[in-house]
Amino acid sequence: MQHKRSRAPGDSKEMVAARHAFLSSGLYAPVAGFVTQALTPVSHPQAVLLDAGCGEGYYLDQLLGALPLAPEHCYGLDISKWAIQRAARRRCDVNWLVSTNRQPPLAPGSADILLCMFGFQSYPGFSDVLGPGGHLVLVEAGPDHLRELREIIYPQVKEKSLPRSDAAQAAGLRLVSSERKQYHIALNTKHLAQLLVMTPHLYRATAEGKAAAAALDHLDVTLDICIQILEKPTGQAGSSFC
Numbered sequence: 091m092q093h094k095r096s097r098a099p100g101d102s103k104e105m106v107a108a109r110h111a112f113l114s115s116g117l118y119a120p121v122a123g124f125v126t127q128a129l130t131p132v133s134h135p136q137a138v139l140l141d142a143g144c145g146e147g148y149y150l151d152q153l154l155g156a157l158p159l160a161p162e163h164c165y166g167l168d169i170s171k172w173a174i175q176r177a178a179r180r181r182c183d184v185n186w187l188v189s190t191n192r193q194p195p196l197a198p199g200s201a202d203i204l205l206c207m208f209g210f211q212s213y214p215g216f217s218d219v220l221g222p223g224g225h226l227v228l229v230e231a232g233p234d235h236l237r238e239l240r241e242i243i244y245p246q247v248k249e250k251s252l253p254r255s256d257a258a259q260a261a262g263l264r265l266v267s268s269e270r271k272q273y274h275i276a277l278n279t280k281h282l283a284q285l286l287v288m289t290p291h292l293y294r295a296t297a298e299g300k301a302a303a304a305a306l307d308h309l310d311v312t313l314d315i316c317i318q319i320l321e322k323p324t325g326q327a328g329s330s331f332c
């Protein structure tokens with residue numbers, strides 16, 4: 091609580107409700123499948139997993155349904171109390187925490203897997219909480235993610251580059267693998283509205299762009315997902331706080 095920088099940090103109640111409705115439609119199931127595949131080699135019933143910036147808990151729920159992970163060893167952390175309230179309603183057997191990725195409140199060196207999906211990345215904190223040989227799994231949007239929607243809501247689409255891992259490597263983590271996959275999904279008017287509310291696009295898009303998106307009855311969009319896996323070298327313990 092003492093590290094909060096605003097009264098209601100993170101996603102608002104409305105953003106969380108939109109994300110919950112959107113993800114529950116199953117449209118991002120291929121993304122969950124891609125993350126499941128990435129986590130398969132490192133998952134086992136004793137593994138301690140922290141989903142840092144877990145949102146309303148969709149992905150942790152999907153992972154628990156598909157991998158040999160034990161819910162009592164899984165932690166979902168988000169700075170938004172609304173997100174954690176929703177996540178706790180999704181399932182009550184996981185450890186849900188309202189906290190910040192800057193200083194995850196787990197003992198140093200206690201996590202085997204740290205997942206950060208489309209979330210705020212804070213490497214000193216992540217590296218500290220991972221045990222030696224532990225894995226950081228970064229899931230990020232690639233350059234073509236939602237390109238078709240961005241072409242409608244912005245006068246000019248800002249070209250993005252592929253996610254990099256320099257900062258994570260500077261924090262002492264070793265890049266193990268990097269993979270990118272693209273999927274194509276069809277969105278209807280309701281999905282488009284939910285997607286806009288649950289992302290920063292709602293604030294960044296022009297009024298004309300939002301009106302153009304609202305007038306669509308469907309849009310085919312690309313999902314461009316990049317997963318990087320980094321390892322904390324053995325012989326490097328957690329350090330400073332608990």
Ligand SMILES: C[S@@+](CC[C@H](N)C(=O)[O-])C[C@H]1O[C@@H](n2cnc3c(N)ncnc32)[C@H](O)[C@@H]1O
Pocket residue numbers: 099100101109142143144145146148149167168169170173189190191192206207208209210
């Ligand atoms: C784009 S959403 C992704 C949520 C979830 N990982 C998913 O993919 O559905 C980013 C999440 O990070 C949370 N967040 C933002 N800043 C944070 C911080 N400093 N520490 C922890 N969570 C944070 C937001 O509240 C939001 O739920």
